[in-house]
Each structure stands twice: as structure tokens, then as C-alpha cells.
Amino acid sequence: MVAGTAVRRRPEQGFTPGDAVEDHLEEAAKRHPERKQEGCSEQVAQDVKQSMAPPSPPADAHPLIIDAYLQILLEQSASDLILTAGAPPTMRKDGALVPIAPDPLRPDQIEQMAKEVSSPERWARFQAQGDLDFSLNWKGLARFRINTFKQRGSVGMALRLIPYQIPNFDQLGVPAVVRGLTRLAQGLILVTGPTGSGKSSTLAAMVNDIVAVRPCHVITIEDPIEYVYRHQRGIVEQREVGADVPSFADALRAALRQTPDVLLVGEMRDLETISAAITIAETGHLVLATLHTNDTTQAVDRMVDVFPGDQQQQVR
Structure with missing residues (x-):
């Protein structure tokens, strides 16, 4: 994370x-x-x-x-x-x-x-x-x-x-290890922090780095669309909640029919969205998402807490 x-x-x-x-x-x-x-x-x-x-x-x-x-x-x-x-x-x-x-x-x-x-x-x-x-x-x-x-x-x-200019890792001062995360083929990467800490900018830099070096299909689900990506080696499709799709959960349910390699979820807000993102990450896709928490420990706790009590141990 x-x-x-x-x-x-x-x-x-x-x-x-x-x-x-x-x-x-x-x-x-x-x-x-x-x-x-x-x-x-x-x-x-x-x-x-x-x-x-x-x-x-x-x-x-x-x-x-x-x-x-x-x-x-x-x-x-x-x-x-x-x-x-x-x-x-x-x-x-x-x-x-x-x-x-x-x-x-x-x-x-x-x-x-x-x-x-x-x-x-x-x-x-x-x-x-x-x-x-x-x-x-x-x-x-x-x-x-x-x-x-x-x-x-x-x-x-x-x-x-x-x-308009998407910031790069050097401009953001993001550690070099983050670039290595963008090379992953599957998994769930969470960018966490309070409001205004740079979550959207960090995610944008990661997506831009991915499409610059990998011939892959990226789908973003955002509310609203913030940074606009251009196609490079990878193809990027951006869906806006409220304009292109009713909700994050609806977009995630449809995503697997659109053959993505990478999914960006602008914010994981509820049980249905978090559950779908975890499932997609487990089935061979790379999922990038944000959570409004102060640190990574709180992020894990918040994700687990949205599940019913009898499912929380399994999620951990």
C-alpha cells in the first residue's frame, strides 16, 4: 500500500x-x-x-x-x-x-x-x-x-x-519502490491518505507509467473523472460515475466483460465496491484504488470492517 x-x-x-x-x-x-x-x-x-x-x-x-x-x-x-x-x-x-x-x-x-x-x-x-x-x-x-x-x-x-499535465513520480517525490508496484500483473494496490494528501495525483502517475511501458488495457472508474489519459502503449478507457455508469459497483460488475488488464477505482466506499475489487484482484487483474485513511493499517482495518462479522476473518 x-x-x-x-x-x-x-x-x-x-x-x-x-x-x-x-x-x-x-x-x-x-x-x-x-x-x-x-x-x-x-x-x-x-x-x-x-x-x-x-x-x-x-x-x-x-x-x-x-x-x-x-x-x-x-x-x-x-x-x-x-x-x-x-x-x-x-x-x-x-x-x-x-x-x-x-x-x-x-x-x-x-x-x-x-x-x-x-x-x-x-x-x-x-x-x-x-x-x-x-x-x-x-x-x-x-x-x-x-x-x-x-x-x-x-x-x-x-x-x-x-x-492537464499528469505529474510523474519524481515531481511527486514518490519512492522508487512504487515504480516496481506498477510492473505487477495482478493484485490490489491501495493509495491511502487524508483529503488533499495527493492520492489522485499518485494514482494518475501510476496509471500513466503503466500505459507508457505496457501494452495493456486500463479501465478507470472515477467520480468524477479528474486527470485525462492518452493512449500510449496501453489503451485507457475512463468511465465516470453518474455520467457513464450508475455506481462504482455497477462499473466493477461490468468491467470483467470488457477484458481489462488494469482497473483503477477512484474510491472504495462501500461493501459491494470493496468486495468486487478484491475479487477482481484475486482473478488475475491489477487493481489500483484509494481509501480515505491516515495510514495503511487503518486502510486494512476499514476494508475489513465493512464486511459482516462472520466474514471478517476470511477477508483478513
């Missing part, structure tokens, strides 16, 4: 929240020349100022506002963006929370931004469920994993940056 690790960068100095948003207005307007004929520059400036103003009567948020926030996230090498009513838009950089605008957001502004990055189908699913996970390709620069949720009757959002 491999504990996840995260890439850390040194914080940059001289970041000023208000100036950062203003600096991106002109550039954002240039990316939407069609709006210039509509008096865009004045409207954009007005809308962004409204987004940083104290609560006032509802007004539509402009799509360039969230673009400016995401651009700041990239430039500051931050990992997350948090949007919640009554608080300023805030990024997570090197583990610390840093506001990127001085004033709080209104509920209607966050709801409008959530609609702008969601398809009509996803928005309908969010309205029905109250929680939604999906990924977003943003301007060919990066992908974001987005969680939209409801809190105190209003919409909130948490966005995590997923670079």
Missing part, C-alpha cells in the same frame, strides 16, 4: 486580493470580444464590483467573474477555490486559506456561477439531489473538479485544480 504525497510549492509574495481581480478584467473582456459591442468593459467592471459589495438586491453575476477567480487560482499555484455565501471567494494555497477578493459573495451570485459551469442536465440533478460532483475543462488551461452543494438554503461550491 502506498501513502499519498502532495506537491508543495513556495508561496508567492505580494498578492493583493482586490487588485488581483481587477487585473484580470481587461484580459477577460478580450477573451469575449463579442461582449465589447454591448459595452462590455463598463458592464464587467460594474459586475465584479457588485460581486465584492455588501449584500444588496439580487443581480445576475457575469460569467467573467468566475473566469477571473480561476485565472488567479492558476497564477497563484493554488489548489482549491471555495465559494460560499457571506464569505469572500477564497483559495487554498500551500494549505492556507487566502481571500482573493475583499468582500463577501451573495447567494444569488454563487448560484449564477454554479449554473454557468453546469450543463442543464447536471443542474437538474443538483436541484434534485442537493449535491453534485463533476469535472470541468477550462479554456484548455486546466481541469477543475467541482462539488456544488447546498448549505443553509443557499448554493456553495468547492473547486479543485487538476492540471
Whole structure:
């Protein structure tokens, strides 16, 4: 089992929240020349100022506002963006929370931004469920994993940056022994760690290493799809829970009919998924998966604990 690790960068100095948003207005307007004929520059400036103003009567948020926030996230090498009513838009950089605008957001502004990055189908699913996970390709620069949720009757959002470039083992600082694990033909490899510790990045590096050197068939089951792989010596197929298949368990049941050599399970959450992953690993396949635990000992205990008491000794 491999504990996840995260890439850390040194914080940059001289970041000023208000100036950062203003600096991106002109550039954002240039990316939407069609709006210039509509008096865009004045409207954009007005809308962004409204987004940083104290609560006032509802007004539509402009799509360039969230673009400016995401651009700041990239430039500051931050990992997350948090949007919640009554608080300023805030990024997570090197583990610390840093506001990127001085004033709080209104509920209607966050709801409008959530609609702008969601398809009509996803928005309908969010309205029905109250929680939604999906990924977003943003301007060919990066992908974001987005969680939209409801809190105190209003919409909130948490966005995590997923670079297009899949990190390699050296960039992640992963021990050399991990490369040897990717050469295994069968078995179960767990990448464990708390939220934000680098589990997804470590799994992505492992899959990318496998398809670079082995002529094999890889199937990933993710919620949502984060890193996008390209076919190399190996072929990679990526299935997203909720979009391509109803659940992890359903995807695993179908997987053996798709002749995989390697399976990636984004997260093992329940008895059915864990049981299926173990069975697939025992039948001659290599399974890579993550668990939200602090260490490998807890990972084994958590896997065993999901089974009924009369089966736990056998699982061990």
C-alpha cells in the first residue's frame, strides 16, 4: 500500500486580493470580444464590483467573474477555490486559506456561477439531489473538479485544480519502490491518505507509467473523472460515475466483460465496491484504488470492517 504525497510549492509574495481581480478584467473582456459591442468593459467592471459589495438586491453575476477567480487560482499555484455565501471567494494555497477578493459573495451570485459551469442536465440533478460532483475543462488551461452543494438554503461550491499535465513520480517525490508496484500483473494496490494528501495525483502517475511501458488495457472508474489519459502503449478507457455508469459497483460488475488488464477505482466506499475489487484482484487483474485513511493499517482495518462479522476473518 502506498501513502499519498502532495506537491508543495513556495508561496508567492505580494498578492493583493482586490487588485488581483481587477487585473484580470481587461484580459477577460478580450477573451469575449463579442461582449465589447454591448459595452462590455463598463458592464464587467460594474459586475465584479457588485460581486465584492455588501449584500444588496439580487443581480445576475457575469460569467467573467468566475473566469477571473480561476485565472488567479492558476497564477497563484493554488489548489482549491471555495465559494460560499457571506464569505469572500477564497483559495487554498500551500494549505492556507487566502481571500482573493475583499468582500463577501451573495447567494444569488454563487448560484449564477454554479449554473454557468453546469450543463442543464447536471443542474437538474443538483436541484434534485442537493449535491453534485463533476469535472470541468477550462479554456484548455486546466481541469477543475467541482462539488456544488447546498448549505443553509443557499448554493456553495468547492473547486479543485487538476492540471492537464499528469505529474510523474519524481515531481511527486514518490519512492522508487512504487515504480516496481506498477510492473505487477495482478493484485490490489491501495493509495491511502487524508483529503488533499495527493492520492489522485499518485494514482494518475501510476496509471500513466503503466500505459507508457505496457501494452495493456486500463479501465478507470472515477467520480468524477479528474486527470485525462492518452493512449500510449496501453489503451485507457475512463468511465465516470453518474455520467457513464450508475455506481462504482455497477462499473466493477461490468468491467470483467470488457477484458481489462488494469482497473483503477477512484474510491472504495462501500461493501459491494470493496468486495468486487478484491475479487477482481484475486482473478488475475491489477487493481489500483484509494481509501480515505491516515495510514495503511487503518486502510486494512476499514476494508475489513465493512464486511459482516462472520466474514471478517476470511477477508483478513
